[in-house]
Amino acid sequence: MTITTNTEAVVRVRGLKKHYGEREILRGVDLDIAAGETYALLGPNGAGKSTTIEILEGLRRRDSGEVMVLGEDPLIAPRKWKSRLGFVSQGTGDFGPNTPRELLRHFATIYPNPRNVDEVLDLVGLTAQAGLRANKMSGGQQRRLDVALGIVGRPEMLFLDEPTTGFDPEARHQFWDMLRGLASDGTAILLTTHYLDEAAQLANRVGVLTGGRIVAEAPPAELGGPEARTPLVSWVDNAGEQREQRTDEPARLVAELVAASGGTEPRNLEVKRPVLEDIYLDLIAQDAALEGVNA
Ligand SMILES: Nc1ncnc2c1ncn2[C@@H]1O[C@H](COP(=O)(O)OP(=O)(O)OP(=O)(O)O)[C@@H](O)[C@H]1O
Structure with missing residues (x-):
């Protein structure tokens, strides 16, 4: 008997390389995702x-490296392997004049153990639009339909490529709640997003891919290490120079600055506690600087 535990690797990637023409895009990517992990x-x-x-989904060939998804190499996986995966790719589907309910009913027949169509419509917030022509729905509603089609097959592994593009804030929050529910049922989720708050809200771990490699990987609250989270105090000094200093004791520094200016607050005084977006941007800038040095 196979016992599935939360530490079982659903995705295991080692040394993944891929180039297009002269350009090396992936230069040795390592990645592990466990069941129930986002x-x-x-x-x-x-x-x-x-x-x-796309390489993990079996849609694109790799140059080299080891890739296992749900225990199979995507390049040679049997047909039924795909029915254990869910996909929401970038951009929205061409739905034609069908309604969300019709499309979901059709897709549900492809999978061995599909979710109930009405339940899926409810999960993505499309119950009111279930009978409308999908090609007449708004961009955000069509994106919800993409997500609905990605989850109707009750996937064990869900790939979401920028899933919330075009969502209004309320829809994004509903979507986050839905993903948390899927993850707590054991679905492994690989998500790409340019919304750093989305990554911070949802991910157990984030990985930063730049220069062809994952240059940092950690839970969102730990990315970049403790130093990256040190508060930054910035101000304009008496000579009009922009100054900044990282310190674990921002209140003490501010008090010193005020005392040094004879009791007045320095101009443009700001205390900033770096959030995931700041840390991410620093990591990307550091990598770009390193690439420049090594070029
Ligand atoms: N089929 C292809 N042929 C040639 N180049 C390609 C092909 N597909 C992607 N590329 C190039 O490979 C690079 C990586 O593309 P990819 O879409 O994987 O990036 P991404 O990280 O998903 O970007 P984004 O955040 O903009 O979606 C890009 O420079 C892209 O132009």
């Missing part, structure tokens, strides 16, 4: 996130 793959435009996902 992993957010972050990186600038063109870093290779979609390429990585």
Whole structure:
């Protein structure tokens, strides 16, 4: 008997390489995702996130490296393997004049153990639009339908490539709640997003893909190490110079600055506690600087 535990690797990638023409896009990517884990793959435009996902889905060939998804190599996996995966790719589908309910009913027949169609419509907030022509729905509603089609097959592994593009804030929050529910049922999720707050909200771990490699990987609250979270105090000094200093004791520094200016607050005084977005941008900038040195 196979016992599934939360530590079982659903995705295992080692040394993944891929080039297009002369350009090396992936230069040795390592990645592990466990059952029930949500992993957010972050990186600038063109870093290779979609390429990585497409290789894991078996839609694209790799140059080299080891890739296992649900115990199979996507390049030689049997047909039924695909029915254990869910996909929401970038951009929205061409739905034609069908309604969300019709499309979901059709897709549900493809899978051995599909979710109830009405339940899925409710999960993605499309119950009111279930009988409307999908090609007449708004962009955000069509994106919800993409998500609905991705989860109707009750996937064990769900790939979401920028899933919430076009969602209004309320829809995004509903979507986060839905993903938390799927993850707590054991679904492994690989998510790409340019919304750092989304990654912070959802991911157990985030990985930063840049320069063809994952340069940092950690739970969102730990990315970049404790130093990256040190508060930054900035101000304009008496000579008009912009100054900044990182310190674990911002209140003490501010008090010193005030005392040094004879009791008045320095101009443009700001105390900033770095959030995931700041840390991510620093990591990308550091990597770009290193690439420049090594070029
Ligand atoms: N079929 C292809 N042929 C040639 N180049 C490609 C092909 N597909 C992608 N690329 C290039 O590979 C690079 C990585 O693309 P990819 O779509 O994987 O990046 P991404 O990280 O998902 O970007 P984004 O955040 O903009 O979606 C880009 O420079 C892209 O132009």
